Amino acid sequence: MAESVELPSRLAILPFRNKVLLPGAIICIRCTSSSSVKLVEQELWQKEEKGLIGILPVRDSSENVMIGSAMAQGGGTEPPERSPIILFASSDSHKLDEKNQEEFIHWHARGVAARALHMSRGVEKPSGRVTYMVFLEGLCRFSVQELNTRGTYYTAKIIPLQTTKAEIKLVEQDADFRALSLHFKSIAMELISVIEQKQKTFGRTKVLETVPLHKLADIFVASLEISFDEQLSMIDSVDLKVRLSKATELVERHLQSIRIAEKITQRVDGQLSKSQKEFLLHQQMKAINEELGDNDNDDEDDLAALENKMQNAGLPSNISKHAHRELRRLKKMQPQQPGYNSSRVYLELIADLPWKKASQELELDLKATKEMLDKDHYGLVMVKQRIIEYLAVRKLKPDARGPVLCFVGPPGVGKTSLASSIAAALGKKFLRISLGGVKDEADIRGHRRTYIGSMPGRLIDGLKRVAVSNPVVLLDEIDKTGSDFRGDPASALLEVLDPEQNKTFHDHYLNVPFDLSNVVFLATANKAQPIPSPLLDRMQVIELPGYTAGEKLRIAIRHLIPRVLSQHGLSPDFLQIPEAVVKLVIERYTREAGVRNLERKLATLARAAAVKVAEQEQVVTLNHDIQQLPSPLIENTFSGGAEVGMEVLPMGIGNHGISSTFNMSSPLVADEEMLEKVLGPPIYVEEEASERVATPGVSVGLVWTPLGGEVQFVEAAAMVGKGELRLTGQLGDIIKESAQIALSWVRARAADLKLASTKEINLLHGRDIHIHFPTGAIPKDGPSAGITLVTALVSLFSQRRVRADTAMTGEMTLRGLVLPVGGIKDKILAAHMYGIKERNMKDLVEVPPTVLAQLEVSLYFSINLILLSIHHEVFTEVRRCIHFHLMQSFDLI
Numbered sequence: 001m002a003e004s005v006e007l008p009s010r011l012a013i014l015p016f017r018n019k020v021l022l023p024g025a026i027i028c029i030r031c032t033s034s035s036s037v038k039l040v041e042q043e044l045w046q047k048e049e050k051g052l053i054g055i056l057p058v059r060d061s062s063e064n065v066m067i068g069s070a071m072a073q074g075g076g077t078e079p080p081e082r083s084p085i086i087l088f089a090s091s092d093s094h095k096l097d098e099k100n101q102e103e104f105i106h107w108h109a110r111g112v113a114a115r116a117l118h119m120s121r122g123v124e125k126p127s128g129r130v131t132y133m134v135f136l137e138g139l140c141r142f143s144v145q146e147l148n149t150r151g152t153y154y155t156a157k158i159i160p161l162q163t164t165k166a167e168i169k170l171v172e173q174d175a176d177f178r179a180l181s182l183h184f185k186s187i188a189m190e191l192i193s194v195i196e197q198k199q200k201t202f203g204r205t206k207v208l209e210t211v212p213l214h215k216l217a218d219i220f221v222a223s224l225e226i227s228f229d230e231q232l233s234m235i236d237s238v239d240l241k242v243r244l245s246k247a248t249e250l251v252e253r254h255l256q257s258i259r260i261a262e263k264i265t266q267r268v269d270g271q272l273s274k275s276q277k278e279f280l281l282h283q284q285m286k287a288i289n290e291e292l293g294d295n296d297n298d299d300e301d302d303l304a305a306l307e308n309k310m311q312n313a314g315l316p317s318n319i320s321k322h323a324h325r326e327l328r329r330l331k332k333m334q335p336q337q338p339g340y341n342s343s344r345v346y347l348e349l350i351a352d353l354p355w356k357k358a359s360q361e362l363e364l365d366l367k368a369t370k371e372m373l374d375k376d377h378y379g380l381v382m383v384k385q386r387i388i389e390y391l392a393v394r395k396l397k398p399d400a401r402g403p404v405l406c407f408v409g410p411p412g413v414g415k416t417s418l419a420s421s422i423a424a425a426l427g428k429k430f431l432r433i434s435l436g437g438v439k440d441e442a443d444i445r446g447h448r449r450t451y452i453g454s455m456p457g458r459l460i461d462g463l464k465r466v467a468v469s470n471p472v473v474l475l476d477e478i479d480k481t482g483s484d485f486r487g488d489p490a491s492a493l494l495e496v497l498d499p500e501q502n503k504t505f506h507d508h509y510l511n512v513p514f515d516l517s518n519v520v521f522l523a524t525a526n527k528a529q530p531i532p533s534p535l536l537d538r539m540q541v542i543e544l545p546g547y548t549a550g551e552k553l554r555i556a557i558r559h560l561i562p563r564v565l566s567q568h569g570l571s572p573d574f575l576q577i578p579e580a581v582v583k584l585v586i587e588r589y590t591r592e593a594g595v596r597n598l599e600r601k602l603a604t605l606a607r608a609a610a611v612k613v614a615e616q617e618q619v620v621t622l623n624h625d626i627q628q629l630p631s632p633l634i635e636n637t638f639s640g641g642a643e644v645g646m647e648v649l650p651m652g653i654g655n656h657g658i659s660s661t662f663n664m665s666s667p668l669v670a671d672e673e674m675l676e677k678v679l680g681p682p683i684y685v686e687e688e689a690s691e692r693v694a695t696p697g698v699s700v701g702l703v704w705t706p707l708g709g710e711v712q713f714v715e716a717a718a719m720v721g722k723g724e725l726r727l728t729g730q731l732g733d734i735i736k737e738s739a740q741i742a743l744s745w746v747r748a749r750a751a752d753l754k755l756a757s758t759k760e761i762n763l764l765h766g767r768d769i770h771i772h773f774p775t776g777a778i779p780k781d782g783p784s785a786g787i788t789l790v791t792a793l794v795s796l797f798s799q800r801r802v803r804a805d806t807a808m809t810g811e812m813t814l815r816g817l818v819l820p821v822g823g824i825k826d827k828i829l830a831a832h833m834y835g836i837k838e839r840n841m842k843d844l845v846e847v848p849p850t851v852l853a854q855l856e857v858s859l860y861f862s863i864n865l866i867l868l869s870i871h872h873e874v875f876t877e878v879r880r881c882i883h884f885h886l887m888q889s890f891d892l893i
C-alpha cells in the first residue's frame with residue numbers, strides 16, 4: 001500500500017477518457033498512441049527510479065457536461081490526438097491534431113498521481129510500432145493549476161491534495177466521523193464476506209485492520225462499478241468526512257443490489273432451475289439432432305394434428321372457444337413442462353368425444369325386431385312383449401322420454417344379451433358400463449383436472465370409445481353401487497338418467513357440459529330393493545325369473561350348443577350332445593336360476609372334443625411322416641406296415657380315451673361316460689333331499705336370494721335343558737321372532753292337529769330346543785319361513801320324518817293369486833332342482849275377491865301372521881293350507 005509521497009510541482013499528464021484512477025487502486029493500461037507512448041518512454045521507461053505521472057480524467061465532448069475549472073487542451077489514454085481542441089482556455093492552448101478538430105474535450109480539474117509498478121515494452125509487427133503495458137498504482141489527489149504541452153504529451157503544474165497526519169488525527173476525534181467509520185467498516189466487512197462466499201476465498205477482512213480508513217474508502221469505491229460522475233465526485237472529495245460518507249453510501253448501495261440479485265436468483269433458481277436445465281438439454285438435443293440431420297418436429301406436428309382434429313370434431317361454439325384457449329396455452333408450453341401432458345390428453349379427449357357424430361338410426365321394423373328377439377332368446381314372452389312396446393313408443397315418438405328399462409333377475413338369465421339385442425334392433429352401438437362395486441362418485445363423474453392422475457368418468461370414457469353420441473348404454477349391475485365418504489354414485493346416475501338434466505351432463509374432468517339426451521339408457525340388476533328409490537323411480541323394472549329345467553333344456557339345444565360349437569371351431573359333424581345328456585348336465589352339474597354355468601359346462605365338453613379333433617388330425621399326419629424316420633423303435637412299431645390308430649388324450653381327462661371308437665368320419669356323441677370323464681363325477685345328486693331329511697327334526701324350506709331361489713334344510717334338535725330356544729345361522733330379527741312363535745304354536749296346537757301325542761309333546765316341554773337355519777335367508781323374507789320352522793318342530797316332537805318332496809313357503813300357499821310377485825317362481829324352480837314337486841293347492845286357496853287388497857300382506861304369510869288378527873277369510877284359508885301342508889309332509893294324506 002502506498003505511503004504518503006512527495007509530489008513534484010509538475011507532472012506529465014496522461015488523460016483518462018471517462019475513467020478515473022483513485023488512490024490505492026491498481027490498473028493496467030496499454031499505451032499505443034504516439035503521445036502516450038512518448039509520455040511513458042520519457043517519464044517512466046527511461047527513468048532509473050520509478051517515475052510518477054498524473055492521471056487526469058477527461059469527459060467525452062458528446063456528453064457535453066462541463067466539470068471543474070477551465071483548463072487546457074488534451075487527448076485521451078487512447079490516442080490523445082483524438083481530442084485536441086481546447087475547450088476551456090487556460091494558460092496555454094494548443095492544437096495537437098488537425099484530424100479531430102471538431103472534437104472537444106473537458107479536462108477535470110483534479111486528478112491522481114500514479115506510479116508505475118511494472119512495465120513491459122512491445123513492438124507491433126510488421127509496422128514496427130512500439131507499445132507499452134503499464135501497471136499503475138494511484139497515490140494521491142492533486143489539483144491542476146496549469147496545463148501545458150511537452151512535445152506530443154501534456155504536463156501540468158499541480159498542487160498535491162494530501163491529508164496530513166495532524167488533519168487525520170483531528171478528524172478522528174470527531175464523534176460523527178467515528179460513528180461513520182464504524183458503520184463503514186461494518187458494511188465493508190459485510191461486502192468482503194459476501195464476495196468471499198461467492199468466490200470461496202478467505203482472509204480479505206485483514207485489509208480492514210491494516211489499511212488506514214481514509215485510504216480504505218478510495219480502495220473500496222475503486223472496486224465498485226459506479227458511474228463516471230460518481231467517480232469524479234469521489235476524486236473531488238478531499239475532505240475525509242465527505243469522502244467516507246460518499247464511500248459508505250456507494251458500498252451500501254452495492255451491497256443492497258447484491259442482496260436483491262441474490263434473492264432473485266434464489267427464487268428463480270428454485271422455480272426454474274430444473275425445467276431450465278431440461279429445456280437446455282432439450283435444446284442441445286435438438287441441435288445435435290439437427291446436426292445429424294435427424295430433425296423431426298414431432299411435437300409441432302402432433303399439435304397441428306390435434307388442432308385439425310379439434311376443428312373436425314364439430315365442437316359446439318362455447319366448447320370450441322374453451323378448447324382453443326387451452327390449445328393456445330399448450331402451444332406456449334415446453335413438452336417437458338409439468339402440465340403439458342395432462343393438458344394435451346385433455347384436449348385429445350375433447351377432440352375424440354362424439355359431440356355431433358351419431359350412428360344412423362335404422363327405421364324400426366317391429367316385426368323383424370320381434371323375430372330377432374325370438375331368434376336370440378328362448379321364452380321370456382312377457383319380457384319380449386314389454387321390449388316391443390317400448391320400441392313401438394320410440395318409433396312413434398323418437399324423442400319420447402320414457403322410463404329407463406331395468407332388467408332385474410338372477411345371473412345368467414339373459415339381461416345383458418337382451419339389452420344388446422335392443423341395440424341391434426335400433427341399429428345403434430352398444431356400450432356396457434359395469435357399475436358393480438362402484439362406490440366413488442368420481443367413477444361416474446370423473447375427477448377434477450386439478451388432481452394428479454385425474455380422468456373422466458366411465459360414461460364420458462365409454463362415449464369416447466364408441467365414438468357416437470347416440471349409443472345404447474347398459475348400466476350393468478346398477479344395484480351394486482354403494483355410497484361412502486367418496487360420494488354417492490347413485491346421485492350422479494340420477495343426473496345421467498334424468499332427461500331434464502342429462503342434456504347438460506357435467507363431468508368434473510371434462511369441465512364442459514356434454515349432451516347425453518340421445519343416449520338410450522338401459523339397466524340391469526339382480527335385486528331391485530337396493531336401488532335407491534329416486535333412481536328406481538326413473539326406471540321401469542322388468543323382472544326376469546329363473547328358468548325351469550325344461551326351459552333350460554330348450555335354451556341349450558337351440559342357442560347354447562350351436563353357439564358353443566361355433567366358438568370352438570366345431571360343428572355337429574364333430575360333436576353331438578343329445579337331449580338326454582343335456583338334461584343330465586342340467587340336473588347333475590348345475591343348480592342355478594340362469595344358464596351361465598350350463599353354458600360353461602357345455603363349453604368344457606366342446607373344448608375336450610376340440611382337443612380330440614385337433615389331436616386326431618395330428619395323428620393322421622404323423623402316421624405318414626413317421627414311416628420315413630430311421631428310428632429302429634418306430635420301425636418296429638410299424639414293421640408290419642399296418643395302419644396304426646394312435647390316440648392322444650387331452651390333458652386332465654384321464655388315461656382312457658374319450659371314446660375308443662372315435663373316428664373323424666363319425667361325430668363324437670357325448671354320453672354319460674364322457675360327462676364323467678370331462679366334467680367329473682356329478683356335483684348334485686337327486687337323493688340329496690331325501691338323505692338330508694332322513695332324521696326327524698329336519699324340514700325343507702325355500703328362500704329367495706339375488707341368485708334366485710334356494711332350497712334350505714332347517715334342522716331342529718332337543719336336549720336336556722330348561723325349555724329354552726337356541727337359534728343359529730345368520731338370521732334376521734323377523735326369522736328369530738318366527739322361530740319363537742313357531743315353537744309356542746307347536747306346543748299349543750300340535751295336539752289339536754293330531755300331529756303328535758300329548759305325551760310326546762310333554763316329553764319335550766322341559767327340553768332346550770336348538771334350531772339351525774342355514775345362511776342365505778334375507779330378513780325381509782323372514783316370515784315366510786315360519787311354516788318351515790313349524791314343520792321341523794312337529795317332525796322333532798313327533799319323531800316323524802318329513803317327506804323329502806314337500807316344501808312350503810308363505811307365498812306358495814297363495815301361489816295362484818300372487819304369481820307375478822318376484823321371487824316365487826325362483827323358489828319353485830329351486831324346489832324343482834331338488835326334485836321337490838309343486839303341489840296343487842289351488843282348490844284350497846280360493847281367496848274371495850274382497851281379500852285381494854291383502855295381496856301385499858300375503859307375501860309375508862307366515863305362522864306369525866296367522867296369530868295376528870288379519871282378515872278372517874284369509875286367516876281361515878291359511879290355516880287350512882298349513883294343515884294340508886303338514887298332513888302331506890308327514891304322509892298323513
Ligand SMILES: Nc1ncnc2c1ncn2[C@@H]1O[C@H](COP(=O)(O)OP(=O)(O)OP(=O)(O)O)[C@@H](O)[C@H]1O
Nearest residue numbers: 376377378410411412413414415416417555559595
Ligand atoms: N332365454 C335365453 N335364450 C337364449 N340364451 C339365453 C337366454 N337367457 C340367457 N341366455 C344366454 O345365457 C348367457 C348369459 O346371459 P347374460 O350374460 O345376458 O346374463 P345376465 O342376466 O346379464 O347375467 P348377469 O346378471 O350375471 O350379468 C348368454 O350367453 C345368453 O345369451
